[in-house]
Structures are given as C-alpha cells and as structure tokens.
Amino acid sequence: MDMKWFDELEARIPKGGVxxxxxxxxxxxxxxxxxxxxxxxxxxxxxxxxxxxLRIEDTDQERLVEGATQVIYxxxxxxxxxxxxxxxxxxxxxPYIQTERRDLYARYAGLLVEKxxxxxxxxxxxxxxxxxxxxxxxxxxGHCRELSQEEIGQKLAAGVPYVIRQKIPAGGQTTFSDAxxxxxxxxxxxxxxxxxxxSDGLPTYNFANVIDDHLMGITxxxxxxxxxxxxxxxxxxxxxxxxxxxxxxxxxPVMRDQHNKMSKRHGDPSYEDLLEQGxxxxxxxxYVTLLxxxxxxxxxxxxxxxxxxxxELFDIGGISxxxxxxxxxxxxxxxxxYLRALPxxxxxxxxxxxxxxxxxNPAIDLSLVAPLVQPRCDTWLDIAxxxxxxxxxxxxxxxxYCHKKMKTNEENSKEALEQVLPVLExxxxxxxxxxxxxxxxxxxxxxxxNGRIMWPVRTAVSGKAVTPGGAVELCHILGREESLRRxxxxxxxxxx
Numbered sequence: 151m152d153m154k155w156f157d158e159l160e161a162r163i164p165k166g167g168v169x170x171x172x173x174x175x176x177x178x179x180x181x182x183x184x185x186x187x188x189x190x191x192x193x194x195x196x197x198x199x200x201x202x203x204l205r206i207e208d209t210d211q212e213r214l215v216e217g218a219t220q221v222i223y224x225x226x227x228x229x230x231x232x233x234x235x236x237x238x239x240x241x242x243x244x245p246y247i248q249t250e251r252r253d254l255y256a257r258y259a260g261l262l263v264e265k266x267x268x269x270x271x272x273x274x275x276x277x278x279x280x281x282x283x284x285x286x287x288x289x290x291x292g293h294c295r296e297l298s299q300e301e302i303g304q305k306l307a308a309g310v311p312y313v314i315r316q317k318i319p320a321g322g323q324t325t326f327s328d329a330x331x332x333x334x335x336x337x338x339x340x341x342x343x344x345x346x347x348x349s350d351g352l353p354t355y356n357f358a359n360v361i362d363d364h365l366m367g368i369t370x371x372x373x374x375x376x377x378x379x380x381x382x383x384x385x386x387x388x389x390x391x392x393x394x395x396x397x398x399x400x401x402x403p404v405m406r407d408q409h410n411k412m413s414k415r416h417g418d419p420s421y422e423d424l425l426e427q428g429x430x431x432x433x434x435x436x437y438v439t440l441l442x443x444x445x446x447x448x449x450x451x452x453x454x455x456x457x458x459x460x461x462e463l464f465d466i467g468g469i470s471x472x473x474x475x476x477x478x479x480x481x482x483x484x485x486x487x488y489l490r491a492l493p494x495x496x497x498x499x500x501x502x503x504x505x506x507x508x509x510x511n512p513a514i515d516l517s518l519v520a521p522l523v524q525p526r527c528d529t530w531l532d533i534a535x536x537x538x539x540x541x542x543x544x545x546x547x548x549x550x551y552c553h554k555k556m557k558t559n560e561e562n563s564k565e566a567l568e569q570v571l572p573v574l575e576x577x578x579x580x581x582x583x584x585x586x587x588x589x590x591x592x593x594x595x596x597x598x599x600n601g602r603i604m605w606p607v608r609t610a611v612s613g614k615a616v617t618p619g620g621a622v623e624l625c626h627i628l629g630r631e632e633s634l635r636r637x638x639x640x641x642x643x644x645x646x
Contacts, residue, residue, distance in 0.1 A: 168200030176218035179420035204236030267390035289342035428529030508534035522618035546613035556601035610640030
C-alpha cells in the first residue's frame, strides 16, 4: 500500500488552535436540536479564537432532500453563524462534501484491513436478516471475521459484493472521556463489528466522521448524547490509526416534554417554522443556546445575550447533562423582549409585511400603527389580529359601548357620539393634537370625565373591545373621512 498518499494528507492537517465542525446531513429543515449543535460548535470556536468548519454529510443518498443544502447555508447565515471553511468558501482540507471524498474513505478502510483492524464481510442481506429476532434486535455474529486469505480471494475473484467491518477486540474494555459526561468505560464484548464501508463504496456515517474529523484537524466534536454509545467504536478507530482523539462534547437531547424528544414527525417546529410563526432569529438563537447551557459567575442569572456576548462567555463547563425542555411560551417571552427592545425604525421595517397583510388600504400610514403594536406583541403574528379593524370595520355588538368603569351605556354613548361628530367635522386640521384637544375640550365643556367621550369614539371607530391605541390615535390613523363615517355609522347603529 502506498503510504506516501496517506502521508501527504497528514501533512495538510492544520496544527495548533481549536478547530470545530458542524456536519449536517441535507435531509430537510434544521430542527432545534441541530441548531443548538451548530450554535455550541460555533461558540466554542469563536470563544477560543479558533476555526469553525461546515461539512456536508451526504452519504445517506436515500434520505437526501433537494435544496436542503441551501437551507443549511441560509439558516446558519440568518443565525449569524459564519464559517471559516466549507463547501462554498473552500479551505486547506477540502473537499467539504462527503460524496466528493469517496475515494479517500475506501483507501482508509483498506488501510484498516491491512492493519488487521477491519475485515471484508461477504454476508448477503438474507443471512444478515436471519441474525435478527422477531423483535428486530441482534448484532452481527462475526461470520466473516476469520475467513482465510484463500476464501477471501475466491470470493473477490467471483465478484461477491462485500462491506468492510470494524474488527472490535474480542475482550477487554474501552474507555473514552467526554467533556460533559466524564469518563465512560464499556466492555468490548457489548460492541458489534459495525460496517465502515458499504458495498457501494460509500462510507457509513460513523466511519466518515472519524476520517474527516482527523484529516480536517478537528479538535472538539459536539454532538447529541445519542452518539455516546458509538464513541467507544470511534475511539478504537482512532487508536487503530494511531491518531489523537478529539475532545468529545455530548449534549443531552432537547425534549418536547419530560418523556418525548422533539421530532418534526410529531409536529415540533424547525428553525424555519419558528421564523414563519413570527419569531425573531436573534431571540431563537438566544433561547436555544440556553437549552442545556447556562452562564456562570456574575452572569448566572442573566437571560438575554447577543451572539457576540455569548461567544465571549460560552464555556464547555456550562453544558448540562440533563435534557432540556423546549417551551414555546418561554420562547415567546424571549421574543417579546427582543421585539420591544427594537429601535422604532427597525420594528416598523420588520412589522411592515405583517401590517400590510392585515391593512390593505394604502392610505393608512403604517409608521403610525407600528408604535402602537410594538408593546403588545409576543411575535410578528400577533400584529394582524390587533389592527385588522383599520382596514375594515367589523360587525360588532352595541354591548361594547357599555363599560362600567367608564360609566358608559348605549344611551349616553349615542349622545356622546352625536356631540363629538360636529366638533370633529369642524376641525381645520386633522392632526393628533387637534383631535386630542377637541375631544378633551368637549368633555370639559360638558363636565364629563374623558372616558365618557373617548370610550364611545374608540368603540365606534374600531368595533373592538381592545385596541392598540385609544380614540385619538385611531382617529388620527384612520383619517378624517373614515373616522367621521364610522362615527356616523355608530350613531345609526345605536338608534340614531
């Protein structure tokens, strides 16, 4: 075997400094657990001044979804997670797409066979299926593990398809260290001889990961705790090649509740779903980071962090062993704080498409509406139900005019609207101040509390019990003609 080829690859590996990678499979939208892995991986790199790599793991060809790779790019960019090396930006250890590294895996699998740490398995599907009980359980029995060179040669000459399996030591123990869960020891007898290279020449996920992580100089591997059981096999592969084992960081799952993991199949939202539900990307990133990690020291009680602040504070020691529960109401709490903290111009720009969806009338000035809804929204989707009356007055019950605190009823509301109408009709300028002064002045002249005038007007122009803004704001936004028309309609509806 030509070792020069392997030596040249080894020489390309960057040395020194932290190098992390996010290696998603392009099989659909990014769910919350994947996003958290990407975040932690990026934060570890940025906190240490290291490199963050993006690698696309597309060896599971049957599950690939068209356009999913672009979704990965878009999601990471929306979240502010830039990468230093990757398929689209290049780098010293590319290619960064697994199917473009196919020849590489075959050679390393062959090297393992030569070293005696792997072997060719010629078992067909029928035989493999017979090893599993009715419950579907049961591992490989090592049937091809000790084939003679003569038997192997005959099968190869006959063109019998084969996979390459890892040769797990028959006895002893394997210990690996994890930054979150500590040292874990397993009996080698509990590990099966996993497939490394499939019959089509493509690697399995577990094998490709080890090869790529080593050749890309990855120092810290972040993944879900479901891979803890695979880690002894990873370690044995590293040892077989004589490579340094990276730092493992296994994260407990993100749960829907105490008993169930989040799952797209069960309707749990992906990152894209959350954006469509009206959440800000910044709020999602902040909240998801805290699902399984918490700052320490003086920041222990703090909840809200920018991505830059998180990169400065993030430390592996803050990652919890306990599963984290995704709470949509908690995310809404985060999002509401982010929305309310936005500068007025930024909120108006973000709210504009949601406002325009609810308000078709181009005469309505959205810049006047936005400040009214900003303190009243948990998500962008909360906007439309609050302002749809500005586009068209809904049907409403006269009971809305009756307000105990304002001391209004149908009769005195009708009287108030009849007195308001000529006052507003007589205004020379339709400004906020002019409307305000006119209505307040009317209440004072009639020796009434402001609510006796304001409540009937607000009800007449909105047809709702709760609105963003009061009578003055709504009349100002609706304009002279529409406000007066609605007040006249209110009088008529009350029996005028």
